[in-house]
Amino acid sequence: MSYLVLARKWRPQTFSDLTGQEHVSQTLQNAIDSGRIAHAFLFTGARGVGKTSSARILAKALTCEQGMSPEPCNVCPACTEITAGTAVDVLEIDGASNTGVDDIRELRENVKYLPSRLRYKIFIIDEVHMLSTNAFNALLKTLEEPPPHVKFIFATTEPHKVPITILSRCQRFDFRRIPLGKVVGRLRHIVDQEGIAISDASLTMVARKGDGSMRDSLSVLDQVLAFCGDQVRDEEVVSLLGVVDRRLLLDATAAVFGRDTRTVLDIVARVDEFGYNMRQFCGELIDHLRNLLILKAVGDGTDLLDLSEAELATLRQQAESVPLDDLQRHLTVLLRADGELGHTSFPRLVLEMALVKMATLAPAVPVDQLLERLNKIEEGSGGGVADARAQWRATPPAPAGSPTPARAPERTAATPPPRPAERQAAPSAPAPRREEAKPVSEPRRTGDSWADFVALVKGAKPRLGSMLEQGSPLVVSADRLEIGFPEGAFALASLRDSDSQAALKELARQFFLAEPVLVMRPLAPDAAEAPPNLLEKKRVEKEQQQTVLKQAATSHPAVADALDVFGGTLAEVEPLERKESR
Structure with a gap:
């Protein structure tokens, strides 16, 4: 006999077997008890939470030969045929394969006929959102006023794709994601019945991998049993599923809170050694800190956290010593790192930088x-x-060094500085006036000819002026302008260029009112100390x-x-x- 997977073998057969959907099962049972049974139902929710199973259970409850009851007997021919999928009056239609209007026309033709042997003719359409617009329109009138012997049960994971005209004609039931604790409890019941030895920690890892879906959790459990057999060890489950060991998360957060950067880097190395995905580890760490944040913010967050009692006890102990503000800052750093991990070539480096930053954050x-x-x-x-x-604004501090030198009197463009020969004349002799238009305005004189000349050059030729600032003024006079640069300097080679020489000569003539000789001299490292630039x-x-x-x-x-x-x-x-x- 072929092997029957756990998800099919342990499929719910009564409303009491449904896990985590008590709000749906209770409503349907009350409707059957009171006789208020609608002609169309819409079951919505995530994958593997019991939508199709609930549709079959409802079909059995409505057609059971023992009479309509909140729980089917599962022993009469009607119940067993529906369970096996061979009942002629219960038609399960795949909406993804029967999307056209012709399929719906055929369904409308079948609606006219009475059931062959059951109490009702029931149409179960799975993934109903896959029907085309024309198919939905063809179904509207029949769905609004079906014959009394017909019931429709629709199931879908995407109710937003179902037209509002269909939604308004159905009773809608939203199936929730199954809490982790209830999934673990159901898995424990199954493994006990199967005679399998497995710890609650391993079952928790399996249930967490299922992400709120009972069918996915049972599929993962099947995979674990195929690998481990009837004796399941925690290490084997961690290795098989590739999930991050919770101890690593606890050690990482403890190292961050203890400001231990060495341990933080060691944990990242262990993550890399175990072959875990860096972004997956970062996501698990974000979820772990989120749990700590909720416990710290609300005290008892059992209803907000999808964790087992043992995990909650460990988290409460760790959350006691961490301020709420620090948890928020750590989460901010990790969320930014998670975004960077999506498109980086160095995931380990990004994670290391994030954890080191968290471990070195100053206390808030x-x-x-x-x-x-x-x-x-x-x-x-x-x-x-x-x-x-x-007070500070009224008495600003004076700069260090020698007192500020007195500024030379300002001179206009019509009164240039005297030539060297004129400086030797008697002070009483008036200097001849020269009218000469300058292409650039001269800077204010400060008593430092070299600084004033560089300022003039920088105003006219910024690139040349920046290079002159790197040179040491060896000789500065109206006859000779000698500037020293370190050997091999880029500024030395650039200022020796013919265009640069021509521009400097013209600016020197304007400044000194003479034509000094320009010399750009290299300075050896062992030469005498040159004046500072x-x-x-x-x-x-x-x-x-x-x-x-x-x-x-x-x-x-x-x-x-x-x-x-x-x-x-x-x-x-x-x-x-x-x-x-x-």
Whole structure:
């Protein structure tokens, strides 16, 4: 005799056998008791939750030779024929194979005739949403006013595809996904009857793989039994189904909460070693943290979580020591990583980065505590932060280094600087005036000829000016302009170009009112120390200014109180003028 799979062998034969659909079975039984039996039913829900089985049970209850009763006897010829699928008055039609209007016309012709031997003629159409629009339209009138000896039972997994005109003519029953605990209980009953030794943990893994479908769960159980035989071990189930071991999830979250990055990376290595899919592990971890979040948020979330009692006890113990805000932040990181895992070539790296980030997240401080600390700062610093800000704005810190040099008087385009020969003349001798139009405006003089010349070049030729900032001014005069660059520097080779030389000579003539000799000289690494270039000067000045600003900030009482209360460090300081101008 051929083997009969568990899903067919243990198919529900009475309403009491239906698992997780008590709301449907109770309603149908009450309707049979009271005689309020509709002429058309629509059973909707996910796959493997009992829609077709309920249709057969209802057909048996309506046609049982012992009389209509809430539970069929399953021993009379009518019940046994319906169970075997050989009853001539109970027609099971596959909607996916009979989609045309001609099939429905044939069904309408059969409706006219009385049942041959049963009480009713019952039409069970599975996957009714697959019928064409014309087929639905051909069925409307018959479905609305069928003969008294006809009952229609439709089943579908996609009720939104059924026309509203059909839905309005049927009593609709929505079948739910079966809770994990009830699936495990049904599986336990089956394996006990079959004489199979298997633990509740393995049955839970099987039921979770079924994802709320009893038929899928029984199919997975069949696969497990084919691999393991009558003695099933947990390790074999994990290996066969490829599911993530719950211990890995518990160890991973414990390492994250304990800020143990080494253990976190070891767990990712174990996931890779076991051959688990990284995205699947990330999804399981998201589901695990979601369970912790629900337990932390509502306390007793038994009705919200699809878990066994042993798993709930473990989760409650782990959730006690984790703040709710931290769980939300961890979930945010994992959800972002799950999106990246879908299109990355380095799934292990993405998962490692996400878990390390979770393990190193700074603890979240509640807002009420932050406000309380700010109030303490204001109370301890007198005028508060606003007064400190006003005081800082009134007396900004001065930059480090030598005092600011006095600026040279501004000169117009009509009064150029004197030539070298004219500088040797008596100061009382008036300098001859030259009227010469300049193609570019000169920068304001600061007393540093090299810096002013570079600013002029940068205004006219930004690329050349940026390169000059990298050079050390060896000789700067109206007769000779000698600039040093490190050997092999890109700026040295670029400034030696003929076009660059021509542009620099023209700008030097405009600035110095002379034609100095341009020399671009390479500097050997072991040569004497050259003057610092402008980039180095700016960096030194910025560092000195930042040092002074930090000293001024840390010495302020409001800032000192804030650092003391929050236990922080001063990372960066910006002048108020610069901050407010943004």
